[in-house]
Amino acid sequence: MSPTIKDVAQVAGVSIATVSRVVNGRGVKPETERVVLDTIEKLGYHVNLVARSLKTSKTQTIGLLVPDFGPFFMEIAKVIEEVLNGFGYSLIVCSSDENVEREQQRVIMLKEKQVDGMILVPSSEQANHLAEIQAEGVPVVLLDRMVSDFRGDCVLVDNVNGSYLAVEHLINQGYERIGLINGRQEVTTGQERYRGFRRVFEDYNMAVSEDLILNGNFTTESGYALMRQFLESPNPPEAVFVANYYMTIGALLAINELGIKVPESLGLVGFDSMDLTRLANPPLTAVVQPMRELGEEVARLIYERVNGDDSGFPRLLRLKPELVVRESSKMVRGLRTQEGPGSVLKRAHGA
Amino acid sequence: MSPTIKDVAQVAGVSIATVSRVVNGRGVKPETERVVLDTIEKLGYHVNLVARSLKTSKTQTIGLLVPDFGPFFMEIAKVIEEVLNGFGYSLIVCSSDENVEREQQRVIMLKEKQVDGMILVPSSEQANHLAEIQAEGVPVVLLDRMVSDFRGDCVLVDNVNGSYLAVEHLINQGYERIGLINGRQEVTTGQERYRGFRRVFEDYNMAVSEDLILNGNFTTESGYALMRQFLESPNPPEAVFVANYYMTIGALLAINELGIKVPESLGLVGFDSMDLTRLANPPLTAVVQPMRELGEEVARLIYERVNGDDSGFPRLLRLKPELVVRESSKMVRGLRTQEGPGSVLKRAHGA
DNA sequence: TCATTAGCAGTAAACGTTTACATTCTTACT
DNA sequence: AGTAAGAATGTAAACGTTTACTGCTAATGA
CATH class of the missing domain: 1.10.260.40 (lambda repressor-like DNA-binding domains)
Structure with missing residues (x-):
């Protein structure tokens, strides 16, 4: 033709x-x-770039494998695309649905498509398929999450300290019964945020109430369900820390649905500051991750690797998150102490 | 290797x-x-899929060209990816930045990559590059926006009626001085939403206040700036309709920053219902577009075209948007009529 | 038993490039 | 003018597949 x-x-x-x-x-x-x-x-x-690629065995294409197409990873994907585009590369984005088998399939597919390199957000601790790809000469950079027995480049966030900051802030505000909506413990982000949570209590010499730790799976749905569970329980927490963005949305949905007043009846610290957390009712205190930087660094790194620069392998970048304090965590002193235990719902509705 | x-x-x-x-x-x-x-x-x-592609001249890849990587198009991209993936296709997503030249470049790049078909959100009325690609045998489906002198498949939303519904609702609520934060008039979505706005006034036999029409460019920044302009003007509108999602966010940002009470001091109808519009303060009345359906239809259609099914060419799908009424447009009767003209700021702060 | 056919497997060309090597054309120097 | 060097161009192989064609084997029917 x-x-x-x-x-x-x-x-x-x-x-x-x-x-x-x-x-x-x-x-x-x-x-x-x-x-x-x-x-x-x-x-x-x-x-015809296909023909050229066959001959040169370079496709000028990078594969990006994320666990979902939600706003968090899409925001990062956008940055990656921009940077890589500047280097003359294009991006094939696909999703693993937080599912190892699907992740393996996608990795194979990307390999078959002869991507020059891959950026990957692992959805488990499984490493064999990654090592395999790497051994076949395709550079792999892990993003956001690590997997312990994989020797390779990683661009991460310091999650322990991120969640530490959040919970410490809550304690400093005077909250005592602090709940956690926890993330997937199969991946490092979840583990580290949990670790940070416990560490604050250690450092402040306080006991964690184990019954105020609810295990979610990073989805909006689980955030919603667990926040409801908290709010409808007989002895709910005074404040809650939610361990990722999607669950934060879910929690907010539950709170709004039940008409709970934040921070009057419940202190809240969530995760990540997109427009939503800023515009939410009330504006949300949140651990914000440097998403742009994350994307830029990982894009630059894979570009280097793909172009034969192996300096400092394996490189580990740990970027610092930041706590942005807004209104959802402003403790209203004196209010809560006058009440006995009881559902937040009661408090909220003045019962 | x-x-x-x-x-x-x-x-x-x-x-x-x-x-x-x-x-x-x-x-x-x-x-x-x-x-x-x-x-x-x-x-x-x-x-090696590159080799196979060279031989079969099929890449099992579809190009998706959007004007930006914002949440609106990413949400649709996600659906497209899911559907196409089910058919064994992968997606290369790229952005034109609402810029024709860049769009042309990207189109060429996708063609060079030998995509089997393209889904394209045009960023102008320019059609020659599209016709050219099409003539070269690559199926093209337009998404969200039309371009008049291009003969080809389109999957769109009925924007005229979308914005009609919004403004009619405002009128029915009793608002009279209704402002518009208008979208890019270079593309059909912008044009149609503007048309819908005017048509309501015709049908209701009311005059539009031309000074209450502000021309934006679909970005968050322009939404912010224009809403500020409204709010700081001596004789501001009683209600505002914002003609797309990003500008709605911007408008909300301005409103929150100035501490304006919605709907008490200003009625607001925006666009599209992501989590944000639901969780915003206050929950936002919005024209919501069937994003999932949009993605599904366009994905299915390009799949058919790529597989040689030319039935009904050129096909035009116009999906219906829906008005979701929440609190931002609930007129508080009597309140406004007692005041003389003056900045909303004054009203808001009780001056 | 022999011809016919069906089922399998192999040979080789083709897809559109890039590039090592060979060839030809320039140019300039002796 | 003759030649050597260098520049410009051409030739052909290779990249990893798919697939039309060919040939072989074995099974079937008379």
């Missing part, structure tokens, strides 16, 4: 090698170049 | 044609198949 290099060569009266050289800007005589360029224009020729 | 079909053939002691047949599930004798399959397993062979 479309003209090929051969057609151009024929029409221009030169060999295909010459056309190729013109296309790739090698040394050809200016007048020959003119002729070829004109023919290319006339015929509407475009290089 | 990685083993090829040739290696497998050699080790298995068969010809490469046979290996190929095994891989593609053509008829080979069961025992031969076993041998080949075992060798594939042993060698860790994976088909």
